[in-house]
Each structure stands twice: as C-alpha cells, then as structure tokens.
Amino acid sequence: MQTQLPAEFIATDRGRRANEILRSCVHCGFCNATCPTYQLSGDELDGPRGRIYLIKELFEGAASPERVTQHLDRCLTCRACETTCPSGVAYGELADIARIQIGPRRLGRQGVLRRLLQWLVSDARRLRLLSRIGKYVRFLLPRALASQVPDSVTQGLAGSTQGTQRVLLLQGCAQQVTTGEVNESLQTLLADLDIGVITAPREGCCGSLDLHLGDEAKTLDAVRNNVDALFPLLNQVNAIVSTASGCGVTVKDYGSLMAADPAYAERAARVAEATLDVSEYLGGLEATLTAKFPGKRVAWHPPCSLQHGQQLEGLVERLLVAAGYELLPVADAHLCCGSAGTYSVLQPVWSDQLRQNKLQALQFHQPDLIATANVGCQTHLADGTKTPVMHWIELLS
Ligand code: SF4
Ligand code: SF4
Known part of the structure; x- marks a missing residue:
C-alpha cells in the first residue's frame, strides 16, 4: 500500500513501524473472509482491510479520529486476520499504534465505562472486593456490567509448592478472582509431576486491558511493575507459565513494548522469553x-x-x-x-x-x-x- 505519512511521525519508532506495516498490506482482502465483525456487519470499514485503510488516513491526517474510532472500537483484536493474511501484515500491532495515537478517552457512556473498567479490572484486590459487593447490587448495574459480576469469588494460590523443577505461575487479575480453581488445578497437577509452583507477590495486571484501550502510559506502568516483580525470580524457575492465554500473549510481548526504554528493555525481553503458555510447558509431558x-x-x-x-x-x-x-x-x-x-x-x-x-x-x-x-x-x-x-x-x- 502506498503511504504518505508525515515525516515527523515516521521519524518516531512508532511511526516508522506503522509505515512498515501499512506498506506490507497489498489490499487483497483475503482477511475479510475470517473477520468476525465483517461477517456481522458486511461493512468494509468493519473488516481488517477497511480498518487498515482508515488507520492510514488517520496517520496521514485525512480521516478524523472520530470516524476511525467508531470502526476501531468495534474490532475485537482477535487477530484472525493475521492468521489469514498471506503478506504477514501485523494488524494487531498496527491497531495498537492507532489506539495509542487516538488515546483512551471517549465521550459519554463509553467514556465512563472505559474508565471504570480500567480502574476496576486491573487490580485483583479491588476487583475481588467489588465483585463481592456487586453480587448484592447486580440488579442496579447496567446489563453489560451486571453480567460480568461472578456468582462466586475465588482466591489466589495459598502458597508455594516444592519440586525438583519449579515454575513461576502468573495468577492474572480476573483469573484469580473469578476462576481461581484453574491455577489450583495446575498446582496440583504439577505437584504430582514433582514440579513446584511459586508466584510473584508483586505481580499486577499484565497491561493488556490498558493496551487495548489505547492508554500507553498505564500500559507501560503495568509492564514496568511486572518486570520488577518477575525478573528477580527468573533464576529460581525453569519458566514463567500462564494459564490465561490473554495475559500470556501480552507478557510475551514485553520485549517489544519496552524496547524504547533502556532501563527496562533487556529485563523485559528476558521476562518475555521465559514466558510460556501452560500448553507449551506441558507439551513435553x-x-x-x-x-x-x-x-x-x-x-x-x-x-x-x-x-x-x-x-x-x-x-x-x-x-x-x-x-x-x-x-x-x-x-x-x-x-x-x-x-x-x-x-x-x-x-x-x-x-x-x-x-x-x-x-x-x-x-x-x-x-x-x-x-x-x-x-x-x-x-x-x-x-x-x-x-x-x-x-x-x-x-x-
Ligand atoms: S491485511 Fe493481508 S489479507 Fe488483508 S488486505 Fe492486507 S495483505 Fe490482504
Ligand atoms: S482483529 Fe479480528 S475483528 Fe479486528 S479486524 Fe482483525 S479479524 Fe477483524
């Protein structure tokens, strides 16, 4: 695809990368066939090819952020289009750059909900407390929020276990509050295989929520916090393991997210390299x-x-x-x-x-x-x- 992005934007790391990704798209439209939102609406602008074109116009100053936002907010960031694309277009990365460029703020109900989610979901203790209260006031909440309140609230792992090998288990925010039994099951399974499990007491949100809402500052804060929490434990374990694939995919990206920060780049890359989805870890067993x-x-x-x-x-x-x-x-x-x-x-x-x-x-x-x-x-x-x-x-x- 031909692009004419402003020179000052291309001079930045983000702008250079956006330009590379845009130019790798040959506009064939194969990706539309596997895009869930395109299948629902049939509108070219709710498919990956149309969104890529809108993002290009946004960076070139030819489309207003409002016009792009409407269609970008409807994107699931599922990345099915990446699996389908024959040219290897990194759509998810491009969408994240566009979201950061637009910023996290929205007007009206969307703006209130986004701020509430950012405040609520990214802190496991806060989420646990409000989930407990939420059960009793569910009928007062908007339907979309009420359906998110869990029927029962779970705890994080009670403690570490020993073994001839050890893994560092990411507990996740929503995971430990709503489906804590998953990590307990893994701890028991690994104990039977003589593999110990430790956790990082200062582990926080992986940053995926803020990233997909376009809040760069909060994303990078979350990543720095986790690098500080996880890196010092690397020499005690064989791997960092995630049971929530949505968290794992973000932690695996820490190296590129922190590449421009010399104080964190190397440690973030080491954390990312050590991180495995639990299926990868169990693959040999x-x-x-x-x-x-x-x-x-x-x-x-x-x-x-x-x-x-x-x-x-x-x-x-x-x-x-x-x-x-x-x-x-x-x-x-x-x-x-x-x-x-x-x-x-x-x-x-x-x-x-x-x-x-x-x-x-x-x-x-x-x-x-x-x-x-x-x-x-x-x-x-x-x-x-x-x-x-x-x-x-x-x-x-
Ligand atoms: S993203 Fe890939 S599949 Fe979609 S239009 Fe561009 S080159 Fe074609
Ligand atoms: S990430 Fe998913 S919803 Fe978004 S454009 Fe790609 S296929 Fe469609």
Missing part, C-alpha cells in the same frame, strides 16, 4: 497426563489469544486427546466468541451475537463439557449455556 473425567465428550474452544495471538494451534487438542478425551468437531473454530477483554462490556450487542454463534457451533454435537484456555472466554461462554465450561487444565490429572 503428555505421556504423564490422564483424564480427570474419563469418557466425557469435549468441545474445544481455542481462544483467539492462543490460536492467533500466540499462534499455538493444535497443542491443547493433542494434550487432551493424549489424556484420553474424545474431541468433537466444531465449525468455525477460528472465530472469536465475543469476549475479547472488555469487548463484552463495551460492545454488548455484537458480543452477544458472537457468543450465540459460538455456542451453537460448540454445542452442535451435544458435548458433556466445553473446554477453553482463557478466563474471559470461559466466563463469557458459561454465561450463555447450561453446559459446563471449564479451563482445559481442570480436565487433567
């Missing part, structure tokens, strides 16, 4: 895994942050089959379930539609269980079905 619920038929939903963001497709499936589960075929497995971080709160109509479509595909063969790999997908899907929705780690023993 499949012979030791058994099914906790033998005979159950499982429909597997691979989160976008796992299959598109981390490009880890097929790994969990292999481990579940090795443990003895029957995996059922699921149509359109590449499509997002509509959770997408804060999307279910900020874009509830499209989010609901995507969940309905996803549940229809997952339940087509009447599974006993739905399994997934990210807290957001798990709670979002569970809210729309009576079929149990579990993290795949909970299915193993």
Whole structure:
C-alpha cells in the first residue's frame, strides 16, 4: 500500500513501524473472509482491510479520529486476520499504534465505562472486593456490567509448592478472582509431576486491558511493575507459565513494548522469553497426563489469544486427546466468541451475537463439557449455556 505519512511521525519508532506495516498490506482482502465483525456487519470499514485503510488516513491526517474510532472500537483484536493474511501484515500491532495515537478517552457512556473498567479490572484486590459487593447490587448495574459480576469469588494460590523443577505461575487479575480453581488445578497437577509452583507477590495486571484501550502510559506502568516483580525470580524457575492465554500473549510481548526504554528493555525481553503458555510447558509431558473425567465428550474452544495471538494451534487438542478425551468437531473454530477483554462490556450487542454463534457451533454435537484456555472466554461462554465450561487444565490429572 502506498503511504504518505508525515515525516515527523515516521521519524518516531512508532511511526516508522506503522509505515512498515501499512506498506506490507497489498489490499487483497483475503482477511475479510475470517473477520468476525465483517461477517456481522458486511461493512468494509468493519473488516481488517477497511480498518487498515482508515488507520492510514488517520496517520496521514485525512480521516478524523472520530470516524476511525467508531470502526476501531468495534474490532475485537482477535487477530484472525493475521492468521489469514498471506503478506504477514501485523494488524494487531498496527491497531495498537492507532489506539495509542487516538488515546483512551471517549465521550459519554463509553467514556465512563472505559474508565471504570480500567480502574476496576486491573487490580485483583479491588476487583475481588467489588465483585463481592456487586453480587448484592447486580440488579442496579447496567446489563453489560451486571453480567460480568461472578456468582462466586475465588482466591489466589495459598502458597508455594516444592519440586525438583519449579515454575513461576502468573495468577492474572480476573483469573484469580473469578476462576481461581484453574491455577489450583495446575498446582496440583504439577505437584504430582514433582514440579513446584511459586508466584510473584508483586505481580499486577499484565497491561493488556490498558493496551487495548489505547492508554500507553498505564500500559507501560503495568509492564514496568511486572518486570520488577518477575525478573528477580527468573533464576529460581525453569519458566514463567500462564494459564490465561490473554495475559500470556501480552507478557510475551514485553520485549517489544519496552524496547524504547533502556532501563527496562533487556529485563523485559528476558521476562518475555521465559514466558510460556501452560500448553507449551506441558507439551513435553503428555505421556504423564490422564483424564480427570474419563469418557466425557469435549468441545474445544481455542481462544483467539492462543490460536492467533500466540499462534499455538493444535497443542491443547493433542494434550487432551493424549489424556484420553474424545474431541468433537466444531465449525468455525477460528472465530472469536465475543469476549475479547472488555469487548463484552463495551460492545454488548455484537458480543452477544458472537457468543450465540459460538455456542451453537460448540454445542452442535451435544458435548458433556466445553473446554477453553482463557478466563474471559470461559466466563463469557458459561454465561450463555447450561453446559459446563471449564479451563482445559481442570480436565487433567
Ligand atoms: S491485511 Fe493481508 S489479507 Fe488483508 S488486505 Fe492486507 S495483505 Fe490482504
Ligand atoms: S482483529 Fe479480528 S475483528 Fe479486528 S479486524 Fe482483525 S479479524 Fe477483524
């Protein structure tokens, strides 16, 4: 694609990178075929090719931030378009640059909700306290927020465990408050394999929420906090392990997020290199895994942050089959379930539609269980079905 970005913008690291990404797009439109929002609206501007064009116009000063914002805010950042693109266009990175350029502020209800989410979700203690209160005032909350309040509030891990090897487990913010049993299951599973688990007492939000809301300052603060919390523990462990693929994909990106900060660049890159999704960590141990619920038929939903963001497709499936589960075929497995971080709160109509479509595909063969790999997908899907929705780690023993 031809670009004419202002010289002063291209002189910055962000501008140079945006220009590179824009020029790598050949405008073929293959990506539209796998974009969930394009499938819903049929509007070129709600597909990746149209959004890329709008972002180019934004940087060139030819489109107003308001016009770009409307279509960019509807993007799930699922990155299905990246998996499909034959030219390797880094759409997610480009969208993040555009969001930072526009900034996090919005007017009216959207602005209030975004600020509330940033304040609420990024702090596990605050989230836990307000989730407890939220149960009793759910009926007063807007529907999009009320559906996010968990029925029961969970705790973080009680303590460390010992083993001949050790991993540092990322507890996550929403994960430890709403699905804390996932990390407990992993700790028990690893203990049986003589692998100890430690946590970082000062671990905070990974920064993904602020990043996708376009708040660069808060994103970088979150990353610096976690680098300070995680790096000193690296020499005690074999790996940093994440059970929430949405957090893992962001921590794996810490090196590039901090590349321009000489005080943090090297340590951030080391933290990123040490971070594995739990499926990668267990990949070499499949012979030791058994099914906790033998005979159950499982429909597997691979989160976008796992299959598109981390490009880890097929790994969990292999481990579940090795443990003895029957995996059922699921149509359109590449499509997002509509959770997408804060999307279910900020874009509830499209989010609901995507969940309905996803549940229809997952339940087509009447599974006993739905399994997934990210807290957001798990709670979002569970809210729309009576079929149990579990993290795949909970299915193993
Ligand atoms: S992002 Fe990739 S698939 Fe989409 S229009 Fe550009 S080159 Fe084609
Ligand atoms: S990230 Fe997902 S929703 Fe956004 S343009 Fe790409 S495919 Fe469409």
